[in-house]
Amino acid sequence: MDRPNLERLVKLNGVWLSRKDVLHGVSKYDVSRMNIRITTDCGEVITARNSRNSASARSLRNSKYKKVCKKCRLSEERIQRFVSKNFHENITFVEPAAKTSAPKKVGKKDTARPVPVPPAFTQSAAVQSATVPSAVPSAVPSATVPSTAAQSVTVPSAVQPAVQISNQTAKSALNQNAAVNASGNQNMESNSESKPSKKSFSPSQLSRLESLLVSDDEFDLEKTDMDFAKLESVLVARRKQELCDMYENSREHMLAKLERDISAFLISKGFTEIKSSILIPEEYIIRMGIDRDEELSKQIFRTDDNMCLRPMLAPVLYNYLARFDKILPDPVKIFEIGPCYRKESDGSSHLEEFTMVNFCQMGEGSTRENLVKLLDEFLTYLGIDYRIEGDECMVYGATVDVMHGDMELSSAVVGPVPMDIDWGVSKPWIGAGFGLERLLKARHKFKNIKRGSRSEFYYNGIYTKL
Structure with missing residues (x-):
């Protein structure tokens, strides 16, 4: 049967045997990775190695006490438990409650949020809504043709002008819509030409610029319209001047x-x-x-x-x-x-x-x-x-x-x-x-x-x- 370590011996017996074979009661004990610190009922504090082979463990397993500490006032039950050396009796171990840490607060970060998507708006729908003015009838009444009628159908003269006017109006509306679309495209092109083009940098250029930037600089590399050579020249000049100022004024790292x-x-x-x-x-x-x-x-x-x-x-x-x-x-x-x-x-x-x-x-x-x-x-x-x-x-x-x-x-x-x-x-x-x-x-x-x-x-x- 395995020999119990010092912690188990103290837990089972609830007593401590000093080097002079004086039996003390244990009021509490703390266990670390390697040692055990015992506080006796009389207030003495002892630190010993928590192992199976330590002198303290051997003493509790094998030795007999010479006298009982008067200040500890040990009960007969605790003394008899030590004398019986019943180290393997089943006992209920009470595990310490698991430590729970407070939730760690994290500063606000840019997080992706779902953006509501507007309903689909197609060009055909736009054209349809723009090509038919409200003053133009949407349909022409059709003539009723009996089953015995001739194959060719003659449209009454009163109806023909209305059909011609409707077709002309629709064509005019389509032409106007096309002109509007063309004008809109031209405006968009002119607006895009009027905005300054954003400069894009290669990975090596971006790395170089980021190394030259300091927190006091106000350049936004994603929005600047300056080319790489110009921006690098400005930043290098600033850094050289700052180093010269440090050398002149402080020289402290x-x-x-x-x-x-x-x-x-x-x-x-x-x-x-x-x-x-x-x-x-x-x-x-x-x-x-x-x-x-x-x-x-x-x-x-x-x-x-x-x-x-x-x-x-x-x-x-x-x-x-x-x-x-x-x-x-x-x-x-x-x-x-x-x-x-x-x-x-x-x-x-x-x-x-x-x-x-x-x-x-x-x-x-x-x-x-x-x-x-x-x-x-x-x-x-x-x-x-x-x-x-x-x-x-x-x-x-x-x-x-x-x-x-x-x-x-x-x-x-x-x-x-x-x-x-x-x-x-x-x-x-x-x-x-x-x-x-x-x-x-x-x-x-x-x-x-x-x-x-x-x-x-x-x-x-x-x-x-x-």
Whole structure:
């Protein structure tokens, strides 16, 4: 029969055996990916590895207690359950309710709407309605011909003039209608000639013009009547002048300046800046809940079997929180700004090399209200419009998403979360991470995130191959 792991042993027995063989009651326990955190009835907190072969599991399966904790006040039933070692008795497991995320609000997009189609209006119908004036009789009374009458029928003279007049009037109406149609066609031709012809560009020309355009330009490539050479010349001249103005006045790269501005803001709010290695052990990624068979694992750049380029800043921040908590006064507030790497899909809002800022606070004041307040102060300081939404992610579960239009700027979190146990963190915390290139894209209304990234082609949003 399989040996139960530590979680099952605690669940079946409801007790904990200390290293000194003192039997405690278990008031609650939390399970993460690798560990279990147990709170005893007397208030002691123990973290142990949740496995079948750990020393704690072996102790619960095989050892005998020497004494019972007086503060826990264990009942005789719980003691006897531990003594009997009946680990495989059927019990009812209560699964936690599945988390449901709030529906993600998406900004309004241009969507195709059904357009009512007018009834068919054919040319023949138009001609029919226009060729017969109301004053002209539509028909001539026909003569009644008896069966014995001759084969030739003589039309009374009184009727013949009416027939001739009717035919002449119809012919006149047809001629007038033809003249009207011809005149209308001429008018349509003259109107089409009077409108400026829209210029069409080849794919390579369109790509070149789009790279030269910036958000302040007012050119509409779908409506402009300027040819490619003229439009390219105008845009190149503008970009050269803007680069000269930057060189003359600031010489600051917008990404580097944003890093400095964010650092100054967070330090003013009491956060301590840290710098950590870009290379991290892959074990950190697994501890964040991303195994090799997970979809997110495919986005990681691995340098060898044990190391990888960091896809996020959170693992090292976790380590700092656990270590600083033993040294620094409560609350602990830290942040880091630095490059991260992911094998992202192509798109106007994704990069494989991007810059993150991640700030977190642990301990006193780590509430959702304070997190939202800090997010508001941060984005107001940067001059970026936003809205808050609820969502859920694989790593942290429920999140507080910060949106700018349809683009996600951040997934902020209110801890604790189950994985805290694996990092030695036991206090409430709040944290948020932002991609700096996305902040620049939102602030400067870039259509493509590459304009604000580390790049050899763009400087402060301006294409440099001029």
